[in-house]
Amino acid sequence: MTTAQELREKKQLHFDDVSVGQQLPPLIIGPLTATHMFRWSAAIENWHRIHYDQSFAIYHEGLPSVLGQGSWKQSILPRYLKDLCLPDGWPWKVSFQHRAMIVPGDTITVWATVTKKYEEEGLGFVDLDVGMRLAYDAESCPGKATIVLPIRGGRAIPYPFVPPKKLAGN
């Protein structure tokens, strides 16, 4: 798990530093516990019993245990991309599917692989395959993302980010 201090001291990843096929540094979270899942349910007021009532999850729903929330996964992938881009890049967009269930005991590796890089209006765009891999190699969230990284000697990425017109409809 990345600490706040590590993020404060993080060196910028530049567009010049990445190449197609490159695996970016993963984020490893876990092992998750039922407490993590209950805490997330409480924080977002998701009271579906499959997330905190183990007997209900197992004996009523036929699930392996309580389940990690889809909304939790939806928070983790953008956070990972944000951390990759810090301090001056921008996680522009991400989409993914919910597949393998996450249960207590799982350790998750959030990952990204560069599939394409291109410049537009002086900004460095990087397309990624992304996901959340479980310890036994099941893929829980396969998806795609685009991040914007500064080019060395190039212009700053505007904040808030506004995509170039050519890419805005993509």
Place this chain on the structure above:
Amino acid sequence: MPRWIAVGRAEGWDDLARFTKEMKGTPQWRVDPKTTITTVYALGDGRVVAECHAPSQAEFDEWLKNKGWKVESVTPIRHVAKAGDIWDVRKS
């Protein structure tokens, strides 16, 4: 999903460290996407008890075999009382 209780003996499972090694990791109890070993007891008399839900008993039998259990019985479950909650598990 059908459920069963197995009773048997498993060498060394009376030792907590061995028991933990056999059952702690997710792949140890979440055998495949539809097969879960939901509870295991190590009894004081040396026997072991495991509860499983799976599409068929064959998946449970395979897990018991892989774990080296000497199985005395495998029996389907009708319903469960769990700390005051009653579950008709034939419906889930």
